[in-house]
Amino acid sequence: MRAATLESVPASPVVSDVDTPRPEAGELLVKVAVSSLNGFDAATAAGFLRDMMEHRFPLIVGKDFAGTVEALGAGVDGFAVGDAVFGVVMKPFLGTGALAEYVTVSAGYGVARIPEGLSVRDAGVLGLAGTAALDSVDAVDPRKDETVLISGATGGVGALAVQIAAARGARVIATARPGAGADFVAGLTDSGVRVVDFTGDLDAQVRALAPDGVDAVLHLAGDGGLLAGLLRPGGRMASTLGFGPDAVQGQDVTAHAVMADASAQTLTKLAADAVSGALRVPVTATYTLEQTPEAFAAFGAGALGKLAVTCS
Ligand SMILES: NC(=O)c1ccc[n+]([C@@H]2O[C@H](COP(=O)([O-])OP(=O)(O)OC[C@H]3O[C@@H](n4cnc5c(N)ncnc54)[C@H](OP(=O)(O)O)[C@@H]3O)[C@@H](O)[C@H]2O)c1
Structure with missing residues (x-):
């Protein structure tokens, strides 16, 4: 073959x-x-x-x-x-x-x-990125109106995580380069994602939107230490890049290193959300x-x- x-x-x-x-x-x-x-x-x-x-x-x-x-x-x-x-x-x-x-x-x-209604093309790209996105959002478990900063929002995991977090009622701040990347991220949901330029002064842009710090961070790209510093006291972070509890020792925040667990249950949920239109692949x-x-x-x-x- x-x-x-x-x-x-x-x-x-x-x-x-x-x-x-x-x-x-x-x-x-x-x-x-x-x-x-x-x-x-x-x-x-x-x-x-x-x-x-x-x-x-x-x-x-x-x-x-x-x-x-x-x-x-x-x-x-x-x-x-x-x-x-x-x-x-x-x-x-x-x-x-x-x-x-x-x-x-x-x-x-x-x-x-x-399932019926999911194209083989969409099914063929959904598995790992979808699982990592769902596991990451679950790890920080955002409540309605909480602010979630998603670093790496333009990638496969990020583009799905933005949608999952927004669907739970979180206010999403998403990173992208200006231009096509920013347009892509802004178009992922109908609920108004705020886009920040990770090639510029990320700290200042995020502080302008969340002066007391964000409630949660998804670390899918970028500098984990810098991102942890943007959390409010008691804030939560999930990382697909291995940034875990040891990295935030002594800080009043939690960090969870996510290992995508592609169980049949998770895959079935992702597929159902794609069929319903809750998740655009x-x-x-x-x-x-x-x-x-x-x-x-x-x-x-x-x-x-x-x-x-x-x-x-
Ligand atoms: N632990 C696990 O189980 C697990 C599972 C899945 C994925 N992962 C990891 O998670 C990460 C994301 O996966 P992916 O498949 O979505 O990768 P991807 O498609 O390459 O996405 C990464 C995105 O981050 C952007 N980016 C680069 N530098 C950045 C920065 N400093 N700040 C903000 N965004 C930045 C990239 O934009 P540009 O291309 O414009 O630079 C790219 O769009 C990868 O490192 C992957 O290996 C881990």
């Missing part, structure tokens, strides 16, 4: 021929229709995860998938060949990713059915599997929202 692979890290992915995987006991073989790019994939290619996870080369990149169950490993219950499914590759090693024609995934974790460009190297280049150059990749 064709797949986007790395022979070593750091390196840029290339599209090459590799063996089609076979499902082991408890696994599904999924024919991938759509995958996407995530910060995780860029970090893998850059070699940032080399000392954190086992790498199996040639390493197929890609966390998100949507497609059709092609075969079942021994002992799989609850799924049948032909089921439309989506989710996140959650294996404890890197190598069998979803930017490929086929992927094997555990039937018990990181996969859910695509922010796909801004679509590439073919053969164009994956271009998609990585675009991602690294500052793409907005989610980039989809059609794999078969």
Whole structure:
């Protein structure tokens, strides 16, 4: 099959021929229709995860998938060949990713059915970014009218987190570069997101909107220490970048390092919200599997929202 692979890290992915995987006991073989790019994939290619996870080369990149169950490993219950499914590759090693024609995934974790009304394109970009966004918002649990600063709002996780926080009644302050980024973020909800320019004096811009500090921060990009300093006393922060309790010791704030937990329950909730229209899936460009190297280049150059990749 064709797949986007790395022979070593750091390196840029290339599209090459590799063996089609076979499902082991408890696994599904999924024919991938759509995958996407995530910060995780860029970090893998850059070699940032080399000392954190086992790498199996040639390493197929890609966390998100949507497609059709092609075969079942021994002992799989609850799924049948032909089921439309989506989710996140959650294996404890890197190598069998979803930017490929086929992927094997555990039937018990990181996969859910695509409901009626959700396009395979949207399902294929929703898994990891949606889970990280939902888990991050849940971690700070914003109340109605609380102010939430979202740093990294232009990315895949951020564009979804802005919508989830706004839907809970929070007043969202979102970071973006001026121009296309600011326009993109401002258009994510109908409830009036206030946009601040992270390339300028972020501290002054946020203080102008929230003189006593913000109630909560989502740290999806930028300097965690600076962002923690923008919280009011007792404020809460959630970080997808590993900024946790140790980083705020001695300060009157809490910080939670989020690890996206792509349970079937979370995936099912995200899909239902996308079907109802509560969550708009922010796909801004679509590439073919053969164009994956271009998609990585675009991602690294500052793409907005989610980039989809059609794999078969
Ligand atoms: N812990 C977990 O389980 C988990 C799960 C999912 C994601 N993550 C991590 O969460 C982060 C976000 O993921 P993603 O997929 O949304 O990545 P992404 O699409 O690359 O989004 C990051 C965004 O942050 C913007 N940005 C860069 N520097 C910034 C700054 N100083 N202040 C504010 N915004 C800034 C970028 O804009 P420009 O491109 O214009 O610079 C980009 O739009 C990544 O680091 C990813 O690895 C972790």
